[in-house]
Amino acid sequence: MARPKYNLVTDLTEDLIPQPAQATRMSLEDFLSLPLEKILYVVFLTGADVGRVKETDIWKQSNVYCIEVVGELGDSEAFSKFNCFSTMEVPTISSVVELTMKHIKLHHEQKIELKTLKDVLNHESRKLKELNEIGQSLSSISDPQVLMNLILEKSRELTNADAGSICIVKYNNEEQPIEMVFSFFQNYTLKQNLKVDLSMPVSKKSLAGFVALTGECLKIKDAYEIPEEKDYAFNQNVDMSTGYRTKSILVHPMIDNTSTILGVVQLINKRSYDYEELEDGKVNVDQIVEFSPDDVEIISSLTSQAAICLKNTTLIQDIQMLFEGFVNASVTAIEQRDPTTSGHSFRVALMTVELAKALSQVTTGKFAGISYNERELQEVRYASLLHDFGKIGVREQVLVKAKKLYPHEMDMIRTRFEYILKDVEARMLAKKIEMIQSMGYDMANAHFGQLDEELKTSIEEIEEIVYFIIQTNEPSVLEEGNFKRLLEIAERTYLDPYDQPKPFLLEREVEALSIRKGSITADERKEIESHVTHSFTFLSKIPWTRGLKQVPTIAYGHHEWLSGEGYPNQLTEDEILAQSKMMAIADIYDALTASDRPYKKAIPVEKALSILNMEVDRRHLDGELVQLFIDKKVFKSAENY
Numbered sequence: 001m002a003r004p005k006y007n008l009v010t011d012l013t014e015d016l017i018p019q020p021a022q023a024t025r026m027s028l029e030d031f032l033s034l035p036l037e038k039i040l041y042v043v044f045l046t047g048a049d050v051g052r053v054k055e056t057d058i059w060k061q062s063n064v065y066c067i068e069v070v071g072e073l074g075d076s077e078a079f080s081k082f083n084c085f086s087t088m089e090v091p092t093i094s095s096v097v098e099l100t101m102k103h104i105k106l107h108h109e110q111k112i113e114l115k116t117l118k119d120v121l122n123h124e125s126r127k128l129k130e131l132n133e134i135g136q137s138l139s140s141i142s143d144p145q146v147l148m149n150l151i152l153e154k155s156r157e158l159t160n161a162d163a164g165s166i167c168i169v170k171y172n173n174e175e176q177p178i179e180m181v182f183s184f185f186q187n188y189t190l191k192q193n194l195k196v197d198l199s200m201p202v203s204k205k206s207l208a209g210f211v212a213l214t215g216e217c218l219k220i221k222d223a224y225e226i227p228e229e230k231d232y233a234f235n236q237n238v239d240m241s242t243g244y245r246t247k248s249i250l251v252h253p254m255i256d257n258t259s260t261i262l263g264v265v266q267l268i269n270k271r272s273y274d275y276e277e278l279e280d281g282k283v284n285v286d287q288i289v290e291f292s293p294d295d296v297e298i299i300s301s302l303t304s305q306a307a308i309c310l311k312n313t314t315l316i317q318d319i320q321m322l323f324e325g326f327v328n329a330s331v332t333a334i335e336q337r338d339p340t341t342s343g344h345s346f347r348v349a350l351m352t353v354e355l356a357k358a359l360s361q362v363t364t365g366k367f368a369g370i371s372y373n374e375r376e377l378q379e380v381r382y383a384s385l386l387h388d389f390g391k392i393g394v395r396e397q398v399l400v401k402a403k404k405l406y407p408h409e410m411d412m413i414r415t416r417f418e419y420i421l422k423d424v425e426a427r428m429l430a431k432k433i434e435m436i437q438s439m440g441y442d443m444a445n446a447h448f449g450q451l452d453e454e455l456k457t458s459i460e461e462i463e464e465i466v467y468f469i470i471q472t473n474e475p476s477v478l479e480e481g482n483f484k485r486l487l488e489i490a491e492r493t494y495l496d497p498y499d500q501p502k503p504f505l506l507e508r509e510v511e512a513l514s515i516r517k518g519s520i521t522a523d524e525r526k527e528i529e530s531h532v533t534h535s536f537t538f539l540s541k542i543p544w545t546r547g548l549k550q551v552p553t554i555a556y557g558h559h560e561w562l563s564g565e566g567y568p569n570q571l572t573e574d575e576i577l578a579q580s581k582m583m584a585i586a587d588i589y590d591a592l593t594a595s596d597r598p599y600k601k602a603i604p605v606e607k608a609l610s611i612l613n614m615e616v617d618r619r620h621l622d623g624e625l626v627q628l629f630i631d632k633k634v635f636k637s638a639e640n641y
C-alpha cells in the first residue's frame with residue numbers, strides 16, 4: 001500500500017522531519033511502554049481508506065513516532081487506543097503539518113510538566129505516608145530507648161543524613177535544663193550505631209545545647225565555617241579522633257505539646273541525591289549538601305510527633321517504676337513480719353516467670369501452643385510477687401509460730417512449774433516444822449530422811465514433766481503414748497497461794513501440745529490459709545491495667561491442687577490457671593529449700609525435687625510442669641537471690 005503521507009513532511013525544518021526511509025517498525029505494545037519523556041507522537045491517517053480499523057503500525061523515527069492507523073477517519077474507538085494528538089487527512093499542505101508538529105511539541109512539554117507535578121505530588125504523599133507510618137510505629141513503642149533509636153533512624157532516612165545523634169534534656173526542680181543525656185550515635189560512613197549514656201551539661205556553646213536552651217533549629221552549611229560571632233561553635237575533637245569530616249548539620253529540638261524541649265536531634269552530612277561512597281571509607285565531602293527547608297519542615301513534623309510519644313512512654317515508664325517500687329516495698333514490708341521467709345516472694349517470682357518462659361518453648365504435651373508475651377510474663381511476675389501479700393491479715397505470732405506453744409505460753413508453763421517445785425518444797429518444810437512442834441525435834445528428825453526422799457521423788461517427777469512438755473512442744477510427730485501421758489499430766493493439779501487447786505496444764509496448752517504433726521492448731525492453720533483469700537481481696541482492689549487483669553486470679557490459685565483438695569476454693573485441674581500451677585511449684589520448692597528458717601532445716605535440692613515429684617503423684621502439682629521445672633533447671637534461676 002502506498003504511503004503518501006511521507007511526502008507531506010519533506011519540507012519541514014530539519015529537526016521535525018521524520019525520515020521514513022530509516023523508520024523501523026514497532027508494535028503498539030512497545031510503543032505504549034516507551035518512557036514519556038522520550039517520545040513525540042503524531043497520528044497520520046490514510047484518509048483515502050474507509051471501513052473498519054484493521055491494522056495499526058507504529059513507525060519509530062528518532063524521537064518522533066508516526067502512527068499509521070488504517071481505518072475509518074474519526075473512528076473514536078480506534079483513536080482512544082492511542083495518545084492521539086492530531087489527525088490529518090492526506091494530502092495536506094506542509095505548513096499545516098509544521099503547525100501540527102509545533103502543537104505536538106507544546107503538548108508534549110505540557111505532558112512532561114504534568115508528569116513532574118505528579119512526581120512531586122507522589123513524592124510528597126509518599127513522605128506524608130511515611131511520616132504517618134513512622135507516627136504509628138512511634139506510638140506503638142513503650143520503651144523510650146527503642147523510641148529514641150527509631151526517631152534518629154527515621155530522621156536520617158527522611159533527610160538522607162549520613163550521621164546523627166539524639167539526646168534527652170534533663171531539668172532541675174526549677175524546670176531549668178541542666179543536662180543533656182545522649183543515648184544514640186549513628187554514623188553510616190563509620191558503620192557505627194552506638195548505644196551510649198553520655199551526659200553533658202547544657203550550654204549555649206555547643207550546637208545541641210544552644211538548641212536545647214533556645215528551642216531554635218540550626219541549619220549549618222559547613223560545620224567548619226561557623227562564624228565566630230555565633231554563640232555556638234562546632235567541636236572538631238570527635239572528627240579528629242575518628243577521621244570523620246562533619247560538614248552540613250541540622251539540629252532540631254523535640255518539643256512536646258506543652259512547649260517543653262524534651263530532647264534534641266542532630267543530623268549530620270546530608271548526602272546529595274547521587275552521592276557516591278568513597279573507597280577509603282571517608283566522607284565524600286564534595287557530595288555533602290546543605291539540609292533543605294523541606295528537611296527542616298519534615299524533621300519538625302517528625303520531632304513534634306516523637307516528642308509526644310517520648311513524653312507518653314516516659315510517663316508510662318515512670319508510672320511502671322513507681323508501681324514496681326510500691327510492689328517491692330509492699331513485699332519487703334510483708335516479709336519483714338516473718339524474717340524467716342525473707343526473699344520468698346522474689347524467688348517465687350523469678351522461678352515462676354522462668355518456668356512460664358520455658359513453657360512458651362514447649363511444642364508437645366498439653367501445654368503445647370501456650371506462649372506468654374512480655375505483658376503476660378509481667379502479669380505472672382506481679383501475681384507471684386504479691387501471692388502471699390494476704391499474710392498481712394494473719395497474726396504475726398501465728399505466721400512465725402515455730403513450736404506448738406507460743407513462746408509466752410512456754411514461759412508461763414516454766415514459771416508455773418517453778419512455783420510448783422517451790423510449793424512442794426515449802427509444803428515439805430511446813431510439814432517438818434509442824435512435826436517438830438508437835439513431837440519435838442529429835443522425834444521429828446527421825447522422819448526427816450523419809451520426807452526428804454519423798455521430796456526428791458516429787459522434784460524429779462516434776463522435772464520430768466517439764467522435760468516431757470519441752471519435748472512435746474517440738475513440731476515433730478506426736479506418738480500415741482505421749483498423747484496419753486499428756487492427758488495424765490493435764491489431769492494433775494497443784495494448789496495456788498490461796499490453796500485453790502489449779503491444773504498442771506491449761507486446756508489451751510493441752511490442745512496446742514496435742515497437735516499430731518507440725519506446730520499449728522486447726523484454727524491457726526485456717527488463719528494461715530486465709531492469706532490466699534486476703535491476697536485475692538487485696539489484689540482485686542488494685543485497678544490493674546489492661547493486660548494485668550488476671551493478677552488477682554493467678555495469685556488466688558497458688559494453693560489449689562489438681563486433685564481438687566487444695567484451698568481455698570478446691571478448684572479442679574481444669575479450673576486452675578497454668579500460671580497458678582507454675583507458681584505452686586515454685587512456692588513449694590522455695591519453702592522446702594529456703595535456708596533461712598531457724599526451725600526448719602533447708603532440704604537439699606535433689607530431695608526437694610523428689611518431693612515435688614511426690615506432690616505430682618499425690619495430684620497436688622502438675623507432672624509436665626514439674627518435669628519442665630527440673631529439666632530446664634528453672635530452680636536455679638533464684639539460687640543466688
Ligand SMILES: [Fe+2]
Nearest residue numbers: 387388558559
Ligand atoms: Fe501462699
Ligand SMILES: [Fe+2]
Nearest residue numbers: 344387388587
Ligand atoms: Fe508462698
